[in-house]
Amino acid sequence: MMFTYYLRKTLRDKGYIFWSLAFPLLLMLCFNVTFMGPAKGEVDFEPVKSSVIVESESEFSKEFETVLSNLADSETVKNSNMGYNHAIVELLDSGSREEAEKKILDKDMEVLYLVNGEKETIEVKVGDGANMTTLMVARSIVESYRRNYTIIKDAAITAPDKIEAVMKSLSESVPVMKAKTTYLGDDGSSANVYMWYFYSTIVMGMFFNVTSGIRTVFDIQGNLSGAGMRTSVSPSKKAKILLSAFFSRYSLACAMTFFELFCMNKFFDIPVGSRLPEIILFVLIGNLFSMSLGCCFGLFTKGDENARENKATAFVMLSVFLSGEMIVQLPGLLEKSFPILNQINPATIMNFAFYRLVNYPTLTGFWMNLLKIAIATVVFLGISIMKLRREKYAAL
Amino acid sequence: MSEIIKVDGLVKRYKELIAVDNFSMSVNEGEILGLLGPNGSGKSTTINCILSLLEFDKGTITIMGKEMSPKAYDLKSRIGVVPQEVSVFEELNVYENIDFFCGLYVSDKDERKKLVQEAIDFVGLNEFTKFRPKKLSGGLKRRLNIACGIAHKPKIIFFDEPTVAVDPQSRNKILEGIEELRSAGATIIYTSHYMEEVEQLADRVIIIDKGQLIAEGTVDKLKSMIKKSEMIKIEAKGISDEDLEKLRRLDNIFSVDYDGKYLKVEAGKGNNVVEIIRVLEEKGYKMKNVYSEQPTLNDVFLELTGKELRDD
Numbered sequence: 001m002m003f004t005y006y007l008r009k010t011l012r013d014k015g016y017i018f019w020s021l022a023f024p025l026l027l028m029l030c031f032n033v034t035f036m037g038p039a040k041g042e043v044d045f046e047p048v049k050s051s052v053i054v055e056s057e058s059e060f061s062k063e064f065e066t067v068l069s070n071l072a073d074s075e076t077v078k079n080s081n082m083g084y085n086h087a088i089v090e091l092l093d094s095g096s097r098e099e100a101e102k103k104i105l106d107k108d109m110e111v112l113y114l115v116n117g118e119k120e121t122i123e124v125k126v127g128d129g130a131n132m133t134t135l136m137v138a139r140s141i142v143e144s145y146r147r148n149y150t151i152i153k154d155a156a157i158t159a160p161d162k163i164e165a166v167m168k169s170l171s172e173s174v175p176v177m178k179a180k181t182t183y184l185g186d187d188g189s190s191a192n193v194y195m196w197y198f199y200s201t202i203v204m205g206m207f208f209n210v211t212s213g214i215r216t217v218f219d220i221q222g223n224l225s226g227a228g229m230r231t232s233v234s235p236s237k238k239a240k241i242l243l244s245a246f247f248s249r250y251s252l253a254c255a256m257t258f259f260e261l262f263c264m265n266k267f268f269d270i271p272v273g274s275r276l277p278e279i280i281l282f283v284l285i286g287n288l289f290s291m292s293l294g295c296c297f298g299l300f301t302k303g304d305e306n307a308r309e310n311k312a313t314a315f316v317m318l319s320v321f322l323s324g325e326m327i328v329q330l331p332g333l334l335e336k337s338f339p340i341l342n343q344i345n346p347a348t349i350m351n352f353a354f355y356r357l358v359n360y361p362t363l364t365g366f367w368m369n370l371l372k373i374a375i376a377t378v379v380f381l382g383i384s385i386m387k388l389r390r391e392k393y394a395a396l
Numbered sequence: 397m398s399e400i401i402k403v404d405g406l407v408k409r410y411k412e413l414i415a416v417d418n419f420s421m422s423v424n425e426g427e428i429l430g431l432l433g434p435n436g437s438g439k440s441t442t443i444n445c446i447l448s449l450l451e452f453d454k455g456t457i458t459i460m461g462k463e464m465s466p467k468a469y470d471l472k473s474r475i476g477v478v479p480q481e482v483s484v485f486e487e488l489n490v491y492e493n494i495d496f497f498c499g500l501y502v503s504d505k506d507e508r509k510k511l512v513q514e515a516i517d518f519v520g521l522n523e524f525t526k527f528r529p530k531k532l533s534g535g536l537k538r539r540l541n542i543a544c545g546i547a548h549k550p551k552i553i554f555f556d557e558p559t560v561a562v563d564p565q566s567r568n569k570i571l572e573g574i575e576e577l578r579s580a581g582a583t584i585i586y587t588s589h590y591m592e593e594v595e596q597l598a599d600r601v602i603i604i605d606k607g608q609l610i611a612e613g614t615v616d617k618l619k620s621m622i623k624k625s626e627m628i629k630i631e632a633k634g635i636s637d638e639d640l641e642k643l644r645r646l647d648n649i650f651s652v653d654y655d656g657k658y659l660k661v662e663a664g665k666g667n668n669v670v671e672i673i674r675v676l677e678e679k680g681y682k683m684k685n686v687y688s689e690q691p692t693l694n695d696v697f698l699e700l701t702g703k704e705l706r707d708d
Contacts, residue, residue: 001499005485005492012487219485222449226483230544233447233477234500235469241500391466392451395410 002236002244006219010249016211019313021256024205025263031197032268047072047087048137050111051094051103058117060149067145068113088137101125111138122146135329196355198270200325203350205260206286207320210312212249213294217384218305219245223393224298225305238391246291253287273358282357282370286350289373290316292380293346299387316347323347349373400425400552400583401446406455408441408607415441416452417607423552423585428578430598431587432693438607439587440480443554446585447477459552473501476550476582480557482541484529491516491525494543501548515547518573535566542570546577553577555586559593571597591693603697610700619691622699624650626691628661628669631684632676635659639679646671 010016052068054061070076071088078085092109094100103109104127111134114123122142126135218225220241222232231241261279264270272279297312298305322345324331331348334341342348353369360366401423408416416438423429431439444450446457448466457464459471484493494512502508516522519539529537538558546553555574559567574597578584588594594601595615603610603618611618619625635654644652648664661672669688676683 001503001505002496005488005496005499008492009485009487226479226481227485229449229479230477230483230497231500232449232466233472233475234497235473236500237469392448394451 002241003248006245006248007252010212010215010252013215016208016215019211020205020208020253021260023208024201024260027201027204028198028260028264028268031194031201047090048111048134049092049109050089050113050138051092051100051109052113052115053094053097053100055114055116056118058120060120061115061117063149064113064115064122064145067141071141089141110134113138113142120149195270195358196324196328196351198264198268199354199358200320200323200347200351202257202260202264202354203286203323203347204316204320204325206253206257206283206350207290207293207316207347208313209249209253209287209290210294210297210316211309212253213291213296213384214298214305214308214312215294216242216245216249216291217295217298217388220388221299222391223395232391238389242385242388250287250291253291254283257283257287271358275357275363278357278363278366282350282354282366285370285374285377289346289350289377289380292377292384295384295388296380299384319345319347323351346373346376398425399423400460401585402456402458403442403446404456406442406445406452406457408438408445408450408452415607416445419455419604419607419609421602421609421612423583424600425583426578426581427599428574428584428586428597430594430601431585431604432589432591432594432601432697433587433604433610434589437589437605439604440556441607442604443556443585443587447475447554448472473548474551476545476548476553478542478545478553478555478558480560482529482537484537484540484544486529489526489528490521490532490540490543493529493540494547497544498547501550511547511549514549515543518546518576519543520569533563533566534561535563535569538562538566538570542573546582550582552583552585555584557588558586559588559590567593591697595693601693603693603700605697605701611696615693618693618696622691622696623664624662624691624695624699625665626663626668627689628659628663628672629685629687629689630659630661630672630676631657631686632659632681633657635676635679635681639675639681643672643675646675 050068050072052065054065068089068091072091074085074087077087089111092103094103094109094112097112097114100109100112104112104125107127110126112125114125115121116123122145124138124142126138219227220231220238221228223229232238261272261283265272294312297308297315301308301311303311321327322330322334322341325347331342331351349369349372353366353373356365356369357363399422401421403419403421406416406419407414419438419442421429421442431442433439441450445452445455446459446464448457448464448468459468460474462468462471464471485496488496491512494515495508498508498512498515502511516525519542521536521539521543524532524536529540532540542555542558558574559570562570571593574584574586586594586597598615600612600614601618602612611621613621633656640652640654640659643649643659643661646668648666648668650662650664651660652662653660659672661668669686673683673686
C-alpha cells in the first residue's frame with residue numbers, strides 16, 4: 001500500500017518528472033538538432049589547415065603522414081565511406097616547429113601534429129581561437145589513427161596472413177568518421193564529444209534524483225515535515241516506511257533512466273554498447289548514488305524542503321557542468337590544470353564510466369569508475385540510514 | 397473515570413531554554429482536556445513528548461498504564477494526531493491521503509475502505525474525494541487534516557490547535573466534530589490559545605505558561621480561583637472624579653475606569669451592579685446601557701500570570 005502511494009505521489013510530481021525525464025530528453029533532442037543537423041546529416045566544414053612535424057621517424061609516423069595525405073585528397077575522401085565530398089584537411093608546409101607554431105599563433109594554420117615515431121605519440125597543437133570543428137577533426141584523426149594503428153600492429157603479430165584484410169576494412173573508416181569533436185580524456189584517451197553530450201545528459205537525469213532522496217527524507221522524518229510526523233507517530237515500523245518511500249522512488253528513477261537510454265539509442269542513434277548487465281549495474285548504482293546523496297542533502301543541510309532541493313540541484317548542476325555537459329572541453333582542461341576535480345566529480349566519473357563501458361574493449365576503467373561511485377553510495381547510504389533510524393528527535 | 401495518560405515531572409530543555417519545566421498532568425478516559433497557553437508556552441512540546449517524538453530530559457509518560465516509547469507500537473495504534481499544520485501529501489487526492497495515513501494503522505484493505513469512508517462522512521468531504529489538497533479551501537484542508545488523524549478510530553486523539561486560520565463556519569464544524577468524537581468514546585487532548593474554544597469544549601482545562609502548569613480544573617473551578625467575578629460596563633455621561641472615587645471605595649470593587657462615555661468596573665463576587673447603579677442614580681446621572689460580563693479564561697490567565705493569554 002505504502003509503496004504504491006509513494007510511487008503514485010512521485011509520478012504526479014510534475015517538477016520531478018520534468019527535470020528527471022522530460023528535460024534530459026529535450027536536451028538530447030537539442031543536441032541531436034545542433035550536432036546532427038536538421039536532416040541528421042553531417043555538419044559541413046572547411047578543410048582544416050594542418051601540418052605535420054615528425055620529430056623522429058618510424059613506421060608509426062610514416063603511416064600517419066600517409067593518412068593525413070589521404071585526408072587532404074578530396075578524391076580519396078569522396079571514394080571512402082566517410083560521407084564527405086571534399087578534403088578533411090588542407091596540408092600546409094610548415095617548415096620548422098617554431099615556424100609552424102608561429103603560423104598557428106598568427107592564425108595562418110589551425111592544427112599542428114607533432115609526431116614522435118619512436119615513442120608512437122602524437123601531440124596536437126591548436127591555437128586559442130580553434131573552433132569546435134577544428135578541435136573535433138584534430139582529435140578524431142589522432143584517436144582513429146591511434147586505435148587503428150594498434151589494431152594493425154596487433155594483427156601483424158598475431159595474424160600476419162590476415163593483415164591485408166584488416167587494413168582494407170580499416171581504410172574504409174580512417175579517420176574522422178562521424179564524430180564531431182573530441183577532447184583528451186583523463187587517461188589520455190579521447191572522447192567523442194557527440195556521444196559525450198548524450199552520456200552526460202543521461203548522468204544529469206540520474207543525478208536530478210537527488211530531489212527524490214530529499215523528498216524521501218522529508219516524507220518520513222518527524223522533525224522535518226508534518227507528514228513525516230504523522231508517519232513517525234504511527235505504529236508502522238520506520239524501516240518499512242523508509243524502504244517503501246525509498247524504493248518506490250528508486251525503481252521509478254531507474255525505469256526513467258532505462259527509458260532515456262532507450263530513447264537515446266533508438267531515436268538519436270547514440271550507441272549504448274552490448275554489455276547489458278554492466279549497463280543495468282551502471283543505472284542501478286548511478287540512481288542509488290544520487291538518491292543517497294539526496295538523503296544526505298535532506299538530512300544535513302538547513303532550510304525547508306525547497307531550500308534543500310535548491311542546494312542539491314545547484315550541486316548537481318555544477319557537477320554536471322564540470323563534467324562537460326555544456327562545454328565539452330572542460331574535463332580535458334581540468335585534467336591539465338586541476339586533475340583531482342575530475343577524480344572526485346561524480347558526474348565526470350559517471351560519464352567516463354559509461355563512455356568506457358560503451359567504447360572500450362576492456363572494462364577496467366569502467367569498473368574503477370563505478371567502484372568509486374559505489375563506495376560513495378555506501379558511505380552516503382550508511383550515514384543516512386544511521387540518521388534516519390532515529391525515531392525520537394532532539395527538536396522538532 | 398480512569399487515568400488514560402499520566403505525565404510526571406516532565407522536563408524538556410533546548411540548550412539553555414527550558415521549554416517544559418517539571419510538568420505533571422493526567423488525562424482521564426473519555427474527557428476532553430483543554431491545554432491552554434500562549435504561543436511558545438510549551439503545549440506542543442508537551443504533546444510531542446507524550447507522542448514520543450521528542451526526547452526529554454526528565455520525567456515519565458505512561459499511556460494506558462504502559463510507558464510510552466517510539467517502539468510502543470500497541471499504544472501508538474490507539475493514538476490519533478491532528479497536527480497544527482495541514483500535514484497531507486499535495487500529490488494525493490482527499491481519498492488517497494486519508495487511505496494512506498489510515499493505512500499506517502490498518503493493513504486490512506476492506507476494513508480500511510470502510511474506515512476511510514466513515515472519516516470522509518464525518519468531516520463532510522464527500523464531494524471532494526477526488527480533489528487534491530491545493531484545490532481545497534483552508535477550512536476544507538483542515539477537515540482533511542482531521543480526517544487523516546482520526547480515520548483509524550483512535551482511542552486517544554491529540555488536536556494541536558486545529559482551528560488556526562479557519563473561517564468561523566469550518567471552526568464550528570470542527571468543534572462539533574470533536575464533541576461527536578468524545579461522545580463516541582474517544583479521549584481528547586485539545587491544545588489551543590483560543591480560550592473561547594477551550595471554554596466551549598473542555599471538561600477540564602490545564603493552563604500552561606513557560607513550560608509550567610499554572611492551574612488546572614474545570615472552567616468554573618478555574619474562574620472561581622480568581623478574585624474578579626464580573627466586568628460591569630455602563631454608558632453614562634459626565635461622571636465626576638469625586639463620584640468615581642466614591643465608586644472605587646465600594647466593597648468588592650477592584651478597578652474603575654472612565655473614558656467620558658463608558659464606565660468600566662472590575663468587581664468581585666457580590667451584588668455589584670445594583671450597588672453601582674444606586675450610587676450613580678443618587679447623583680442623578682443618566683444611564684443608557686448596562687452590561688455585566690462573566691470572567692473568561694483570559695481573565696484567569698491574566699490574574700495568574702499578569703499577562704494576556706492571546707498574543708496574536
